[in-house]
Amino acid sequence: MFEDRNRSQRSPKLNNLHQRNINGKVQDSPRISAPQIAADLKADYSIEVTPQTERTVITKSGYNGRAASKKPCINLCNGESASSLQRSI
Numbered sequence: 001m002f003e004d005r006n007r008s009q010r011s012p013k014l015n016n017l018h019q020r021n022i023n024g025k026v027q028d029s030p031r032i033s034a035p036q037i038a039a040d041l042k043a044d045y046s047i048e049v050t051p052q053t054e055r056t057v058i059t060k061s062g063y064n065g066r067a068a069s070k071k072p073c074i075n076l077c078n079g080e081s082a083s084s085l086q087r088s089i
Helices: 016-028 034-045 051-060 079-088
Strands: none
Touching: 016 034, 016 051, 034 051
16 A cells, blocks of 8 residues: 555755765865864855764765874984884883
8 A cells, every 4th residue: 555655755965066075075185074074065065964974975985984094204314213112112
């Protein structure tokens, strides 16, 4: 009886343009946070979305929630202090 009815769904808050914008921001700076992206969307497109919606879009596009940590730059100037630091740990 109810199986053949079409169900109306809520229209998505973010269309393809917004999703591409989010993916571009993540690709440019992988360390950007979801609340920062939500604030940027509010400023650019006047769309209010939760950070969880941003995380969902980011996850669906193939990124995970972790960004690589920055490695220290070890050269001749600071190599000696870096090696002594490593030995102390």
